[in-house]
Amino acid sequence: xxxxxxxxxxxxxxxxxxxxxxxxxxxxxxxxxxxxxxxxxxxxxxxxxxxxxxxxxxxxxxxxxxxxxxxxxxxxxxxxxxxxxxxxxxxxxxxxxxxxxxxxxxxxxxxxxxxxxxxxxxxxxxxxxxxxxxxxxxx
Amino acid sequence: xxxxxxxxxxxxxxxxxxxxxxxxxxxxxxxxxxxxxxxxxxxxxxxxxxxxxxxxxxxxxxxxxxxxxxxxxxxxxxxxxxxxxxxxxxxxxxxxxxxxxxxxxxxxxxxxxxxxxxxxxxxxxxxxxxxxxxxxxxxxxxxxxxxxxxxxxxxxxxxxxxxxxxxxxxxxxxxxxxxxxxxxxxxxxxxxxxxxxxxxxxxxxxxxxxxxxxxxxxxxxxxxxxxxxxxxxxxxxxxxxxxxxxx
Amino acid sequence: xxxxxxxxxxxxxxxxxxxxxxxxxxxxxxxxxxxxxxxxxxxxxxxxxxxxxxxxxxxxxxxxxxxxxxxxxxxxxxxxxxxxxxxxxxxxxxxxxxxxxxxxxxxxxxxxxx
Numbered sequence: 001x002x003x004x005x006x007x008x009x010x011x012x013x014x015x016x017x018x019x020x021x022x023x024x025x026x027x028x029x030x031x032x033x034x035x036x037x038x039x040x041x042x043x044x045x046x047x048x049x050x051x052x053x054x055x056x057x058x059x060x061x062x063x064x065x066x067x068x069x070x071x072x073x074x075x076x077x078x079x080x081x082x083x084x085x086x087x088x089x090x091x092x093x094x095x096x097x098x099x100x101x102x103x104x105x106x107x108x109x110x111x112x113x114x115x116x117x118x119x120x121x122x123x124x125x126x127x128x129x130x131x132x133x134x135x136x137x138x139x
Numbered sequence: 140x141x142x143x144x145x146x147x148x149x150x151x152x153x154x155x156x157x158x159x160x161x162x163x164x165x166x167x168x169x170x171x172x173x174x175x176x177x178x179x180x181x182x183x184x185x186x187x188x189x190x191x192x193x194x195x196x197x198x199x200x201x202x203x204x205x206x207x208x209x210x211x212x213x214x215x216x217x218x219x220x221x222x223x224x225x226x227x228x229x230x231x232x233x234x235x236x237x238x239x240x241x242x243x244x245x246x247x248x249x250x251x252x253x254x255x256x257x258x259x260x261x262x263x264x265x266x267x268x269x270x271x272x273x274x275x276x277x278x279x280x281x282x283x284x285x286x287x288x289x290x291x292x293x294x295x296x297x298x299x300x301x302x303x304x305x306x307x308x309x310x311x312x313x314x315x316x317x318x319x320x321x322x323x324x325x326x327x328x329x330x331x332x333x334x335x336x337x338x339x340x341x342x343x344x345x346x347x348x349x350x351x352x353x354x355x356x357x358x359x360x361x362x363x364x365x366x367x368x369x370x371x372x373x374x375x376x377x378x379x380x381x382x383x384x385x386x
Numbered sequence: 387x388x389x390x391x392x393x394x395x396x397x398x399x400x401x402x403x404x405x406x407x408x409x410x411x412x413x414x415x416x417x418x419x420x421x422x423x424x425x426x427x428x429x430x431x432x433x434x435x436x437x438x439x440x441x442x443x444x445x446x447x448x449x450x451x452x453x454x455x456x457x458x459x460x461x462x463x464x465x466x467x468x469x470x471x472x473x474x475x476x477x478x479x480x481x482x483x484x485x486x487x488x489x490x491x492x493x494x495x496x497x498x499x500x
Contacts, residue, residue: 015153017161017235019305024304030351038347041459041466055497055500056492058439072424081423084418091411095408101353101361101367102404106282121411132417137426139437301469340396344397370400
């Protein structure tokens, strides 16, 4: 688009600035934080695969289940777990932050304030987490 | 009391008749703290360089003409206050993701076509004659979409949207938000009347909810929110369509 | 009813993505802590886990979480691929959605075997 020919009849020569298809997200802090929560999907996928595999090991019997537990104790898995936990929390917080934008609830004549929705989500998150911890504790 | 200081205003220049590509030109501008970036540009135009081109009109965040990149952020030049730029150096560029017509002026043709395409006007459920009176609406019905009607077409959201930059076929934040504004208007016949552009591939589904559009919007319109709601609507519409058995 | 046949291709996966995003946001952090960090040896023992998963309601919940989690991740990976500059969207979509479908069926089969 930036050809250097000068047309006297039509002097328009719009200049298009190039955008990198593979590194555009490095150009702003906003894009970087977006990419971080998008990349959380890699860890969600890995964890889902781990859990589905775990079900098969459980179905196979106690010895197989033990080998699965040993796999979970390996340093690589522990490391991936810790990194994954960070990404899961980023997924959760970024998801909750977006809720008031994506859902607009009318209460009477007013739009329900986003803060209430977000707080409710954090409350449910705490309750669900506590419930799972208690369940695992009493088992 | 006005404190005067001199800032270095770096402006991306592009003169199509003589430049192969844009370049930065720096002007030393004496500014006051109460000034906005637009005042500094006007100073350049009046006192330093009459060849500088840029769009502006109202100087009060209403007309939406002076959207530009200020230190890399899409902003209205009339709403970017000097006191928020203490460093003494301000870089001004035309809005990202648009072709540059000249200096800070961008080519808006693509947006105008998209804006027209989403039919941003009331398509009443049934037409009324003047004698039959107005299309009435309750305050609650108004509140449902009012935020989305405040757009001034400044195009800051398009400059912030990476998906528009990467795929210019994307209808983009402002036009989709305006479509949503009319689709959720109780007096309007809704998306079916407005065509399936919103639900198309280059409509809401090209949005990946980066959310930058809403963060830069000078009128707090929240285009990203409107688009996510429109996604939910289109998805529900698709499912109910399947259940009802029409295709 | 007016809906674009091209646009509709993303409506269903997006639904699952949105539902999965919500469910995973609530449960994944705590689940990961319970299953992978060794704090709950009795719950993670063979007897503990097979006892827990003998309840039908638990099987159903686990299947729901796994299926939605897989579809959520699949759709987001598709978007990720595009964001990293991969433009073969149809191929990517086919791969990730097939994998999610396969994983969902596998999860159901495994749960039936327990």
